[in-house]
Amino acid sequence: xxxxxxxxxxxxxxxxxxxxxxxxxxxxxxxxxxxxxxxxxxxxxxxxxxxxxxxxxxxxxxxxxxxxxxxxxxxxxxxxxxxxxxxxxxxxxxxxxxxxxxxxxxxxxxxxxxxxxxxxxxxxxxxxxxxxxxxxxxxxxxxxxxxxxxxxxxxxxxxxxxxxxxxxxxxxxxxxxxxxxxxxxxxxxxxxxxxxxxxxxxxxxxxxxxxxxxxxxxxxxxxxxxxxxxxxxxxxxxxxxxxxxxxxxxxxxxxxxxxxxxxxxxxxxxxxxxxxxxxxxxxxxxxxxxxxxxxxxxxxxxxxxxxxxxxxxxxxxxxxxxxxxxxxxxxxxxxxxxxxxxxxxxxxxxxxxxxxxxxxxxxxxxxxxxxxxxxxxxxxxxxxxxxxxxxxxxxxxxxxxxxxxxxxxxxxxxxxxxxxxxxxxxxxxxxxxxxxxxxxxxxxxxxxxxxxxxxxxx
Numbered sequence: 001x002x003x004x005x006x007x008x009x010x011x012x013x014x015x016x017x018x019x020x021x022x023x024x025x026x027x028x029x030x031x032x033x034x035x036x037x038x039x040x041x042x043x044x045x046x047x048x049x050x051x052x053x054x055x056x057x058x059x060x061x062x063x064x065x066x067x068x069x070x071x072x073x074x075x076x077x078x079x080x081x082x083x084x085x086x087x088x089x090x091x092x093x094x095x096x097x098x099x100x101x102x103x104x105x106x107x108x109x110x111x112x113x114x115x116x117x118x119x120x121x122x123x124x125x126x127x128x129x130x131x132x133x134x135x136x137x138x139x140x141x142x143x144x145x146x147x148x149x150x151x152x153x154x155x156x157x158x159x160x161x162x163x164x165x166x167x168x169x170x171x172x173x174x175x176x177x178x179x180x181x182x183x184x185x186x187x188x189x190x191x192x193x194x195x196x197x198x199x200x201x202x203x204x205x206x207x208x209x210x211x212x213x214x215x216x217x218x219x220x221x222x223x224x225x226x227x228x229x230x231x232x233x234x235x236x237x238x239x240x241x242x243x244x245x246x247x248x249x250x251x252x253x254x255x256x257x258x259x260x261x262x263x264x265x266x267x268x269x270x271x272x273x274x275x276x277x278x279x280x281x282x283x284x285x286x287x288x289x290x291x292x293x294x295x296x297x298x299x300x301x302x303x304x305x306x307x308x309x310x311x312x313x314x315x316x317x318x319x320x321x322x323x324x325x326x327x328x329x330x331x332x333x334x335x336x337x338x339x340x341x342x343x344x345x346x347x348x349x350x351x352x353x354x355x356x357x358x359x360x361x362x363x364x365x366x367x368x369x370x371x372x373x374x375x376x377x378x379x380x381x382x383x384x385x386x387x388x389x390x391x392x393x394x395x396x397x398x399x400x401x402x403x404x405x406x407x408x409x410x411x412x413x414x415x416x417x418x419x420x421x422x423x424x425x426x427x428x429x430x431x432x433x434x435x436x437x438x439x440x441x442x443x444x445x446x447x448x449x450x451x452x453x454x455x456x457x458x
Contacts, residue, residue, distance in 0.1 A: 023134075025127060025190070026056040026110030030100045032093070033399065034118040035067045036386040037235070042074050044121045046083055049128060056109050057085040060100040062093045065398075095204035096379030097186075102202040110193065117187040119235040119384045121149065129230045130190050140195030140222025141214070143172065144188045147233040150388045156450070157236040159353040160243065162332055162346065169228060169335040176226040180277045181218045186210035188232035195222045206260060207379060208253025215261045215278075219268055238387040238394050240450045241401040244363045246382040251285045251364040255371035258282035288368050291361040295414060295440050298433070299421035306428040328354065355439045359447030362407045362414070395457040404455045411448030415441055
């Protein structure tokens with residue numbers, strides 16, 4: 001509804017011609033053991049169009065492997081070309097990414113701080129597209145939309161692209177246009193340094209330091225801008241276990257941030273409408289345990305319905321919730337239609353994407369429960385392998401996760417559970433239940449099988 005209501009509303013674009021006296025910008029590149037993509041990242045950042053004397057680049061490297069020497073060498077090469085580029089290496093990972101950004105901020109000379117993770121390849125006009133928005137002194141952060149360098153690499157990367165497009169095109173854009181809080185996505189955005197300090201600087205007590213700082217800054221009165229038409233390309237994880245690590249961190253961190261920030265939101269002077277949206281935004285990941293509950297109860301309900309009488313009206317009433325799948329489809333359909341000419345073709349992947357989302361419920365439920373139970377864990381970064389072309393192979397590269405997680409066996413057991421469930425539904429002629437059971441079977445089975453296969457890859 002809000003998408004249609006605000007569809008014609010455009011973010012006011014300032015004059016993109018920068019004045020001669022442009023502000024000093026610091027670009028921070030936080031990384032940890034990124035030997036495959038470090039050169040690509042630094043080279044693309046140094047290609048960004050901006051006066052050299054007004055641009056500072058900080059390579060914030062916490063690496064413990066050969067990335068250190070490689071990064072130093074690349075930094076030295078560009079420094080010799082006249083770039084103000086600095087290599088900052090920490091001997092510990094205190095605070096992880098948040099700690100690295102905070103330490104770099106203390107040394108940064110820029111009035112504005114742009115951040116790019118190691119898997120990004122920013123366009124050369126990034127600063128010309130974003131800096132003019134800070135002419136409004138109330139703007140604290142500008143976020144750009146992520147593009148995908150290797151979207152067509154596999155079904156896994158296509159499904160990720162579908163999910164991320166939905167987040168940016170619908171969630172981020174509509175929230176921003178409607179005046180709700182949005183979040184800096186951790187990368188491909190730029191901050192006003194004063195806003196970071198005013199909000200209390202980077203904190204490392206959650207796994208989503210970006211979401212945490214975003215809420216603290218907006219509660220302080222800073223405004224954010226999301227630029228749907230300005231994009232920043234990035235590499236998607238090609239290894240499902242790397243994707244699981246990323247999803248676990250995002251899910252757990254969001255719940256940790258909800259526990260931390262919701263009391264401040266509820267005590268604030270925000271309108272009831274704003275508070276409700278903040279609550280939905282911060283607690284949306286609680287859905288994953290309920291997906292597991294639905295998955296476990298589906299088969300027993302088929303049996304109860306056909307063996308215990310007197311509940312027919314109840315079952316008829318509950319069938320209305322099937323319509324929720326239609327809204328999910330429309331969500332991703334409108335996102336794809338807004339940015340892709342071949343959106344119809346892309347939506348053929350939707351059943352695979354939906355099944356995969358169900359399959360990730362075990363991994364993400366574990367993240368939710370750890371956050372709710374205050375079980376702390378370190379910041380596990382998502383490994384990058386410079387996988388762009390279809391012929392690129394990540395399996396023989398360093399950083400591939402070979403550990404077999406216990407959640408894999410839970411996923412495979414749930415897949416077996418639904419083989420039995422489909423047979424039971426067929427026996428009772430509960431035809432309407434079978435399509436959803438097939439989705440659960442595909443989701444748990446595919447995620448479990450791929451996780452095991454990728455962990456054992458050679």
